[in-house]
Amino acid sequence: MTIAEAVDETPDTRTFRLTFQDPAVAETFAFEAGQFGEYSAFGAGESTFCIASPSTRRGYVECTFKKAGKVTTALSDLNAGDTIGFRGPYGNNFPLDKMEGANLVFVAGGIGLAPVRSVIWTVLDEREKYGDVTIVYGARSVSDLVYKRELEEWAGRADVKLWQTVDPGGETPDWKGEIGFVPTIVEKAAPSADNAFAILCGPPIMIKFTLPVLQKLGFQDSRVYTTLENRMKCGIGKCGRCNIGPVYVCKDGPVFSAEEIARLPQEF
Amino acid sequence: MKELQELSRSLLADGQVNVVIGWEQGPTGARPVFVTKPEDADRLIFDQRCVHNLAAYLSPRRPNVGKLGKAAIVAKPCDAKAVAGLIRESQIKREDVVVIGVRCGGVLADPASKEALSAETVSERCPGCESREPTLADHVLGDMPPPPPGERRRDARIDELEAMPPAERWAFWQAEFERCVRCNACRQVCPLCTCDRCVTEKTQPLWIESSAHSRGVFAWQLTRAQHHAGRCADCGECDRVCPVDIPLGLLNREVARIVERRFGFEMTDDPAAAEPIGAFRMEDEQEFIR
Amino acid sequence: MTKAITKEALTGLVAELTAAGVRVIAPAKAADGGTDYRAIFTLADAILGGEMPRRSLRAVFQPPTEAVFGWERKGTGIELTPAAAASQPQVVLGARPCDAAGVNVLDKVMGWDYKDDMWFARREATTIISLACAEMAPTCFCDKIGLSADATVGADVLLRPAGEGYTAEALTAKGEAFVSGHARWFSDEPVTADPAPPSREAFPLDKIEEWLEGHFEDALWADLGLRCLGCGACTSICPTCHCFDIVDETDGTAAGTRRRNWDTCQTGLFTVHTSGHNPRADQASRCRQRILHKFEIYPKRFEAVLCTGCGRCVQACPAGVIVPEILDSIAQRANGGAA
Numbered sequence: 001m002t003i004a005e006a007v008d009e010t011p012d013t014r015t016f017r018l019t020f021q022d023p024a025v026a027e028t029f030a031f032e033a034g035q036f037g038e039y040s041a042f043g044a045g046e047s048t049f050c051i052a053s054p055s056t057r058r059g060y061v062e063c064t065f066k067k068a069g070k071v072t073t074a075l076s077d078l079n080a081g082d083t084i085g086f087r088g089p090y091g092n093n094f095p096l097d098k099m100e101g102a103n104l105v106f107v108a109g110g111i112g113l114a115p116v117r118s119v120i121w122t123v124l125d126e127r128e129k130y131g132d133v134t135i136v137y138g139a140r141s142v143s144d145l146v147y148k149r150e151l152e153e154w155a156g157r158a159d160v161k162l163w164q165t166v167d168p169g170g171e172t173p174d175w176k177g178e179i180g181f182v183p184t185i186v187e188k189a190a191p192s193a194d195n196a197f198a199i200l201c202g203p204p205i206m207i208k209f210t211l212p213v214l215q216k217l218g219f220q221d222s223r224v225y226t227t228l229e230n231r232m233k234c235g236i237g238k239c240g241r242c243n244i245g246p247v248y249v250c251k252d253g254p255v256f257s258a259e260e261i262a263r264l265p266q267e268f
Numbered sequence: 269m270k271e272l273q274e275l276s277r278s279l280l281a282d283g284q285v286n287v288v289i290g291w292e293q294g295p296t297g298a299r300p301v302f303v304t305k306p307e308d309a310d311r312l313i314f315d316q317r318c319v320h321n322l323a324a325y326l327s328p329r330r331p332n333v334g335k336l337g338k339a340a341i342v343a344k345p346c347d348a349k350a351v352a353g354l355i356r357e358s359q360i361k362r363e364d365v366v367v368i369g370v371r372c373g374g375v376l377a378d379p380a381s382k383e384a385l386s387a388e389t390v391s392e393r394c395p396g397c398e399s400r401e402p403t404l405a406d407h408v409l410g411d412m413p414p415p416p417p418g419e420r421r422r423d424a425r426i427d428e429l430e431a432m433p434p435a436e437r438w439a440f441w442q443a444e445f446e447r448c449v450r451c452n453a454c455r456q457v458c459p460l461c462t463c464d465r466c467v468t469e470k471t472q473p474l475w476i477e478s479s480a481h482s483r484g485v486f487a488w489q490l491t492r493a494q495h496h497a498g499r500c501a502d503c504g505e506c507d508r509v510c511p512v513d514i515p516l517g518l519l520n521r522e523v524a525r526i527v528e529r530r531f532g533f534e535m536t537d538d539p540a541a542a543e544p545i546g547a548f549r550m551e552d553e554q555e556f557i558r
Numbered sequence: 559m560t561k562a563i564t565k566e567a568l569t570g571l572v573a574e575l576t577a578a579g580v581r582v583i584a585p586a587k588a589a590d591g592g593t594d595y596r597a598i599f600t601l602a603d604a605i606l607g608g609e610m611p612r613r614s615l616r617a618v619f620q621p622p623t624e625a626v627f628g629w630e631r632k633g634t635g636i637e638l639t640p641a642a643a644a645s646q647p648q649v650v651l652g653a654r655p656c657d658a659a660g661v662n663v664l665d666k667v668m669g670w671d672y673k674d675d676m677w678f679a680r681r682e683a684t685t686i687i688s689l690a691c692a693e694m695a696p697t698c699f700c701d702k703i704g705l706s707a708d709a710t711v712g713a714d715v716l717l718r719p720a721g722e723g724y725t726a727e728a729l730t731a732k733g734e735a736f737v738s739g740h741a742r743w744f745s746d747e748p749v750t751a752d753p754a755p756p757s758r759e760a761f762p763l764d765k766i767e768e769w770l771e772g773h774f775e776d777a778l779w780a781d782l783g784l785r786c787l788g789c790g791a792c793t794s795i796c797p798t799c800h801c802f803d804i805v806d807e808t809d810g811t812a813a814g815t816r817r818r819n820w821d822t823c824q825t826g827l828f829t830v831h832t833s834g835h836n837p838r839a840d841q842a843s844r845c846r847q848r849i850l851h852k853f854e855i856y857p858k859r860f861e862a863v864l865c866t867g868c869g870r871c872v873q874a875c876p877a878g879v880i881v882p883e884i885l886d887s888i889a890q891r892a893n894g895g896a897a
Contacts, residue, residue: 002634021635042629042636043814045806069832070471083636204835230837231829233804236672239821240801241829243847244837245774246855251671265774268837296697299878302784320876324787332783332840379878443589449613449622449820453789456825457876469827477807479817480622509876511791512612513592 001086004060006079009146013111014076015052015064018086026059032093033118034227034255038235039063040085044074048232050254051089052114054121061086064114064146090235091254094119094199094225103131105191105219107210109182109202110139113146115227115254116201120154127159134191136163138182138206141170163189183209186217193218200226204268211258221259228253228261228268244268269313271409272342275368277309279340285366286337289325291318297380300325304336314342314410316385319375321503323350323459326360340366344375346393348404348537350459350501355539357499357546359462362539369402370409374416377508387418392517393504396420404537426522442482445489447512450480454492454506454516460499467491493519498527498544501535561737562749564723569601571743572651576600581648583618585611595650595657606652607692607719610870614797615657616664618650619680622794623819626676626804631812643679649736653688655709655716656700656868660797661686662712666860667800676818685736688713689724694755697869699882701757705866708754718751725751761885762892763853763863769892770854774846782849782884783842785877790822792871792879798852798864801828823847849884 001018009015020026033055038046047069053062067076078084096119104123108116123130135154139145145164154162164177165185178185182202191198198219200210207226214224230242230249242249245265256264276288280303290312292301298317302325303309322341325333333339343351351367354360374385374394383389394416402408429437452468455461468476468488476491477484493516500520507517528534531544531552563571575582576599584604586596595611595618598604625641650658665681668674690708691698700706710716714733717724726744728734737744793799803821808814821828824844830836838844856864865881872880 040806040816042631042816043806043808043811045816046804070474072832073472081634083634085636229831231831233802237670238667238672238674238800238802239804240823240851241821243851243855245850246771246858267774267843294878295880295883296872296878300785325784330841332780332842336784447588447590447594447612449617449794451790451794451820451822452825453791453794453876456789457787474807478803478805479807479819484623505876509789509791509874511795511870511874512594513590515590 001084003078003080003082003084009064009148010144012067013064013146014067015062016084017053017060017062018084019060021083030058031055031061031089033096033122034093034115035089035091036235036254037061037063037086037088037090039075041071041074041078042085045071046085046087046233047071047075048235050115050118050227052118054118054125056122056125064111066111087235091250092252094255096122099197100129101131103192103194103196104133105196105198106133106135107182107186107198107200107202108137109206110144111146112202112206113137116199117147117150119199124160131195132161133159134161134163134189136165136182136186136189138165138167138185139170140167142166142172142175144170161189181209182206183213186210186213190217196223198224200224221262222257224258225255226258226261227255230268272314272368272370273309273312275407275409276303276312276340277306279366280304280309281306284338285340287333288312288340288342289322289333290314290342291320297378299379302333302336312342314370316373316375317379317381318344319377319379319391319508321347321350321459321501321505323347323354323501323503324457324505326351326354326365327459327462328359329462338364338366340368342368342370343402343405344370344372345399345402345537346372346397346501346503348402349399349535350503352404352537352539352541353460353499353501354462356541356543357460357462366407367405368407368409369405371402371412372400373413385417390416390418391504392422392507393502394418399537404539422517422521426518426525429518429522444514445482445485448480448485448489448514449512450478450484450488451511453509453511457505457509459503459505460496460501467495489519493523496520497523498531498533498535500524559734559737560725560727561744562720562723562747563717563726563744567743568724571740572598572601574740575649579646581646582651583648584651604652606689610654610695610868613795614868614870615650615653615661616797616800618684619661619664619677620800620802623817624676626816626818628815629813641676643675645679645683648684650684650686653686653713654868655688655690655707655713656705656866657797658686658688658712659705659709659866660712660868663798663862663864663866664800666862670860685714685732686712687715687717690716690718690751690754692719692752692755695869697872698867699869700867702759702761702882702885703863703865703867704760704763706754706757718754720749720751723749725749762889763857765892766885766888767854767857769888770850778887779842779846782845782879783840786824786841786845786879787877788824788841788844789876790824791874791876793822793824793848794820795870795874797866797868823851845879853885
């Protein structure tokens with residue numbers, strides 16, 4: 001695929017918009033929000049990220065990644081016009097068909113907004129199908145917030161309730177949002193659990209402390225969805241490393257309900 | 269045997285140690301055991317089938333063993349060289365381990381063997397052994413058995429290899445390394461492979477390719493051998509574990525010989541000795557950086 | 559259909575195959591005197607019914623390292639050259655029944671969902687002629703996994719020792735085509751095969767699976783993790799272990815190869831995240847993964863245990879971790895006994 005556009009989200013996080021080099025594939029390629037791909041920087045290897053763009057928009061995919069290891073460092077060095085490899089879409093997706101007509105609560109931390117953003121735009125592109133939309137998004141500091149332009153757009157929309165927060169000490173003098181950890185802000189936002197689903201993604205510690213808050217607000221575990229990450233190589237259930245007990249994140253995930261996660265062995 | 273069991277029982281009962289790392293009779297032969305209760309001390313054995321060098325279990329790379337608390341280790345005098353290596357390289361502290369030294373008359377190559385100790389069945393490293401009386405030990409057990417049978421076949425083999433023209437020697441190792449699948453078992457079992465991150469796992473830059481092609485295999489095997497220069501205790505565990513029988517012991521011994529010739533250093537169980545790799549001497553020959 | 563074949567006829571058959579450009583792979587002596595599955599040119603090079611080859615048949619269908627594709631930078635683009643799927647016709651002669659069964663077990667995961675082309679290209683080009691074992695080594699436990707010394711699963715043709723020669727039973731369409739295609743070497747003379755060694759009672763694999771499901775947390779794992787050195791030797795000789803890594807290797811800056819390499823679940827590196835977080839951070843969890851994968855996870859998805867009882871892991875383990883002993887002890891617990 002060709003990098004059509006490269007955006008620096010934060011000092012170490014980038015978003016690529018990728019377009020297909022093969023017109024036939026561009027025509028037929030489709031995916032669902034929550035699925036992931038294997039992205040190649042040729043010579044360095046492959047890395048696994050979710051598809052961060054909405055499934056409603058055809059002809060391209062977007063991915064957002066943090067420069068951390070060998071492959072993400074090599075990917076970071078690429079720019080618009082360069083070629084990268086893509087395999088996918090793999091894995092399951094957020095069950096949006098089940099969520100039609102319901103109110104949606106999105107909770108994300110840091111770069112965990114990427115898969116959630118895919119769902120948010122998919123929902124906003126077909127806004128009439130869904131009820132209220134509440135978004136709680138936090139990062140360690142103001143400079144760690146990703147998709148800043150889109151956050152502004154969501155903040156300005158009447159049909160979206162957006163709560164932005166940064167960890168204490170991460171604020172700037174002109175920061176207008178909340179200051180506090182994501183679970184605390186979720187509690188403060190107190191979205192109603194009536195006819196609602198929650199979709200969350202973020203660092204393990206955020207998920208760990210947000211789940212009890214959602215429970216307290218009355219969300220049933222079967223209506224709370226998140227995505228799990230594990231080291232993957234093949235993406236197609238053969239290389240043997242991403243399983244959590246009998247469940248393969250690449251095939252049976254990456255999207256799981258809190259109910260499913262509670263049944264998994266604690267090895268992730 | 270009785271002596272070993274009684275000593276271990278009292279070390280555990282008095283709270284001097286939390287675990288005794290020794291050998292037991294398993295379903296197929298001798299194998300390592302971790303005795304944490306005085307009443308289990310009867311499981312401990314020591315005989316000619318106890319070929320395993322247990323020092324690997326003291327390595328900080330095995331935190332699950334470390335969590336058991338203070339350890340006593342049953343060590344043959346050659347195994348004690350690896351214990352000393354761990355102490356020399358600041359991986360463990362001498363006072364943190366109780367060494368139960370056992371006098372040794374050689375061990376079988378195969379811990380599951382039921383054969384008598386003979387020139388054919390003895391472990392390659394035993395014939396001609398000069399360190400049969402434990403010196404790095406808090407307790408010394410057993411009587412001195414007769415010396416291990418057999419000749420130093422391996423040294424003769426290394427002489428042969430050294431005498432070969434380089435092309436022929438290269439061909440020999442090529443044939444052996446052809447079987448290597450880069451499983452890295454040799455590294456995992458080595459008591460002195462203590463790097464937190466092995467050079468073959470470093471990817472930025474990629475020093476050694478992990479593939480089992482000749483580039484990856486030679487880079488790995490030669491690097492491994494050099495990293496053990498003057499450090500290898502010659503316990504033969506890499507040799508024993510190799511699932512495709514690559515004679516890694518030959519390579520290690522060859523490197524050890526070079527170190528002996530060049531630096532006058534022989535692997536020792538003296539924890540205070542200076543290893544060539546970690547010691548600087550003005551009189552060392554520096555021709556390699558000219 | 560069962561026929562017979564003499565040693566002389568088998569010699570002729572091998573000569574005919576190799577002359578026709580078919581690669582014949584059989585247990586044979588390697589340079590160092592050990593036995594491996596290797597290409598042979600005459601039957602005299604094969605050691606039929608000898609000691610267990612060091613490595614299983616996995617390498618025949620999935621080599622320890624194999625190129626997936628080559629890439630080359632062309633301007634801002636990348637040109638990919640897919641690796642040619644190996645399709646030279648080959649015959650494995652004298653496969654151990656446990657090794658043939660291993661290939662069949664692996665077909666399931668390789669064919670599941672996305673078909674692994676590289677695996678199946680080699681599978682389709684290969685005819686497996688296995689040879690029933692005349693005796694069981696002390697480390698063998700195929701019978702306890704539900705197979706036997708003369709198991710047929712995974713083989714296209716099964717030879718059984720019969721005095722000086724063999725009986726030959728075609729088991730699959732491919733096997734029948736092979737026997738009829740080389741009919742002149744096989745005879746219809748009724749020959750009686752030597753009796754195969756008897757099978758012991760199998761492990762209660764269903765009960766073991768059930769126990770594993772309910773005992774993710776158990777002292778057993780910590781115990782195993784102490785003795786296990788995490789060397790992974792067991793995984794590199796296993797007929798059914800199939801975990802792999804995918805790596806890129808470069809030739810200079812503008813070209814390179816993506817390769818698939820064998821990997822092992824027994825080292826921390828296998829699952830460690832870039833962040834340093836490792837879901838399987840200690841040896842206990844890695845030992846647990848190995849046993850669970852073989853006797854709970856794989857059976858759940860594919861209705862087959864990921865083990866054929868070849869016993870290589872028993873021989874290979876430097877520390878005396880013994881799978882049949884572990885299964886015995888789980889079976890005892892599953893039956894309410896103390897292990």
